Amino acid sequence: MSRVVILTGDPIGKKMAGPAIRSWNMATELAKENEVTLVTSTNLEDGVEAPFALRQVRPGENDAFGELERWADVIVFQGHGMSQFPVLRTTDRIVVADIYDPMHLEMLEQGREQPRATWNLQVTKARDALNEQLALADFFLCASERQRLFYLGHLASLGRINPATYESDPHLARLIDVVPFGLSSTKPVHSKDVLRGVLPGIGADDRVLIWGGGLYSWFDPKTLIRAVANLAQRRPEVKLFFLGTRHPGVAEMGIVKESFDLARELGALDASVFFNETWVQFADRHNFLLESAAGVSTHMSHVETTFAFRTRILDYLWANLPMVVTEGDSFAELIEAEGLGLTVPAQDVAALEAALERVLFDEAFVAESRANVERVREQFTWERTLAPLVEFVRTAQHAADYTGDRRDLAPKGASSRKPYGLAHDVRMAWHHLVNAGPGAVLSRVRGRLTRRR
Template sequence: MTRILIVTGDPVGDRMAGPAIRAWNIALELQRHGHEVRLVSTTRADRADTGVPLSHVAPGDEAGIRVHERWADVVFFQGHALGQFRTLASTDRYLVADVYDPMHLEMLEQGRELPAATWNLRVAGARDALNDQLRRADYLLCASERQRLFYLGHLASLGRISPVTYDGDGDLRRLIDLAPFGLSTTPPAPGDGLRGRIAGIDADDRVLIWGGGVYSWFDPLTLIRAVAAVRERVPGVRLVFLGTKHPGVDEMGIVREAYDLAVELGVDGREVVFNDTWVPYDERGAYLVDADAGVSTHHRHIETTFAFRTRILDYLWAGLPMVVTDGDGFADLVRDENLGVVVPPNDEEALADAITRVLAVDSDEVAVWRENVARVREQFTWPEVLAPLVAYCAEPWHAPDYTPGRSGMGAGASRTRRSAGLGHDLRMAAHHLKHSGARDVAARIRRRLRRSS
């Protein structure tokens, strides 16, 4: 039995987004294998039906995190934890970094609406945090082979690929391996879902579901135009955006653009429905199985190339055929396994044709897609995808280039950029005052106080 500390930066509660859902299910799977597990959130921890010891430790609370770190044999972390806690950056415990989200690439898109200096700062902060994880971790887990090749380049540039780490591990799987996002072994059960619960959706409507948040790296606008174009061809077509209020991310401008376009085209509240809350984690299955197909559309850029769209797993879980934009790893899966339709980016006509096909009634093509989805989803259950982590926790190891304090791992500078504490807060306040003004600083303070209340 191993004692494992899991640290996430996302809220762990009734409404959870990807990182918290992943941390939660990792905790449950490791418990199932007989390990002792503690789950710590640096933002909020108030999930009611917890079967896992759950705590909140604020960023910079070294005494608070040290209690858990000293208890643990293995520390598994996501996000900015090393910059928030010196205790974790220098731990002598076995250290596992969860790098399933290339956050610096995500920030290239997420920060577009910010002042240029703040955008640069956010991307640099994400890059430095990721480099610190890659430099200091004993073991790293990513979501796909695409990502793994990408990270191997990172690791080589940081000096982590060397004779010391290569000797006896020619494919470097003991340094970085795969643990994609997963899904439950039990398919979702029908319940009180979309129909009759969200205004504008009736029992006979043909529902296309957007199963997650609306962010700037996605392309909801071409999708809305395509839905407007097929409303005569597909009677009762309904595009449902399942959640526009992410529990841990401020609303992006693309949400307002999507609303405005739906109003302009005369489809808001009719063919296009926005659910302006975030569906509780334990209820999302009933919403998904109430749909007829899933959809995910995005632009062509570097974030797409290395992304792992967790909403696609929800479609697999619910047995839904899907329409997806080409360019990411899941598009390859949908195409290779015949799970639905892959369309070019920003192609309204191709998207309209694909929607017509996946929402067809009594279609042999749709029946084949559903059969294939049911087969493929077994490859992505949590027990399957977490097998490498389970094996590591059973017999953990330090990386061959491990040094006490971890500052000597890899090559070059290894100073951890602090992302918590008074000094960090003062630097950020000065930055935003200079580049965004006093009103923006006051708004940020109010949001911080709301989150901590």
């Protein structure tokens, strides 16, 4: 039995998004054999019950995190954890970096809305944070074989693929392994009405398309809204419901307003297109899924797509929903290969409209798709997806090239600036003032205050 600390930067509570859900399930599986503490560096809701310990330690509370570090045998973290808590750069504990989210590629899209200097800064910070993790951690978790190949290139450029790591592990499985996002092995059961016959504008017999998760700039909800608005003219029982627009730990992106505006312009808002303007409670999302006829996910075509792992697809599998998605990512390949629904080219309104109509009204196709989803879903239960992490912790050891001092592995020229605290806030306020004006500074201050409530 090991003592394991799992660190997430997402809020933990009734309304959890992907990173927190993933960390929660890691803690659940590891707690079957180990003593586990799940830590959030943002918000921990009061009254949350779990089969493991829960802690909140904010960036800069180094003494509190240092106690956890000294207690632990293994530390698993995601996001900016290594930047937030400097002890992770020097600890002699075994460190596992969960890099299922290629955040520097996300920033290439998310940063488009910012002035060029801010865009450059966001991408650079994400890249540097990932490079530091890849240089210093003992073991890495990614979400797909595509991602694994991508990160092997990173690791090679940082010198982590070397005789020491290769000699007794020629496939490098003890350096980096595939640990996809998972789903519950317990099938969901409808417990209360939440959409059909409840939400004004959605009738008891309507056919609902559900967009699981939030609205972010690397997605393409506008093509979907146009396709649904067109289809609803012939099929008025077709409704599209966006399950969440405001991620509990991320500032709202411009695509949210653009989506509302487009739906309003087309006359579809609250007629055929509906937005949940908050975030559905984690324990209640199954009711929304089970009242839906199909799951949808549409995105642009770019490099982020190539390496993305759309976690909302797991909810569709869990609820046995056929689905329509944009081609190009690893889940689109799975959907095509296993007959789980339909894929369409990016930004093709006509093709998307036709696919939506088929997945809603072709009963034979729907039955076949649901049978295939039922079969494939078993591959993605948390017990299966987390098996490589569980096995690693059972026999946890440092990476073969660990010398006893992580600083020997540190990338040359790595920044020592803290991504939090007064000095960081002042630097960022000055940056936004110079590059975007006073309005941008005030907007970010308001966003920071809102997230801390």
